[in-house]
Amino acid sequence: MAPYSSTSIAASETPLIELRDVSCGYGDRVILERVNLRIPRGKVLALIGTSGGGKTTVLRLLGRQIKPISGQVLFDGVDLAGLDLDGLYAVRRRMGMLFQFGALFTDLSVFENVAFPLREHTKLPEAMIRDLVLMKLNAVGLRGARDLLPSEISGGMARRVALARAIALDPDLVLYDEPFAGLDPISLGVAARLIRDLNDALGLSSIIVSHDLHETFTIADEVAMIANGRVVAQGTPDDLRHSSDPLVQQFVGAHADGPVRFHQPACPVNQDFGLGVSA
């Protein structure tokens, strides 16, 4: 976590993350257009929206895996585009990332998986690494599973190990890409509660990309809905639940039809099947 200093009060007024008028894409294809987002410190922000809308792309912008075509991505007030490689690595160390299914190293024990970022990014003595790893494993309830291999633990436990690994370096921000995918309802509830509790206990900020609206709405302070490359709604979970925007209503209410059509535009049915009716 960032050390306190005489500038910390001013710094705390700056959002940890800000996207200012960001457009970006892959090759010639524009994916996000003039997106504005602010992620206040200490909060859990959920990014929701239709598949392919650009949620993961926002996470990639934050890690500067991709750069904007225009606009700025600010981390703690600093424009990521202006950082040299050392600066970029320093910023990335302040971000923990948990990607779909956790992606643990299958040939390393639970302990070594969590120790990995500490060994990679610090020169801490072994005794301190041990204590830090056991503290993180304790925080996710898995200190007792330290010697097991990923193949010997359940999917829900693996996700918690990945979470312990994501917070190993005491980040300021944790990015979660589909943290609940493939979990049974109990493990899902446990993972969601853990994300919220760790956020509050460790003074983190968190961004969750998820299609699991029920669980996400339970733990998020704010939700931003991304569709067609734009932020179409941002507010508290209740704001979105009660939004009058037809697209938000369709998405949050899980309705098959609405602004996002079930049917792709097509020629009349009778033309294809000769039925004498039209779609």
Ligand SMILES: Nc1ncnc2c1ncn2[C@@H]1O[C@H](COP(=O)(O)OP(=O)(O)OP(=O)(O)O)[C@@H](O)[C@H]1O
């Ligand atoms: N590396 C890439 N190269 C080219 N196009 C890409 C690349 N990554 C993503 N895209 C495209 O960019 C668009 C946005 O993708 P992104 O993964 O950000 O969406 P998403 O909202 O996270 O989707 P989902 O909910 O399905 O995970 C999609 O149309 C996708 O096909």
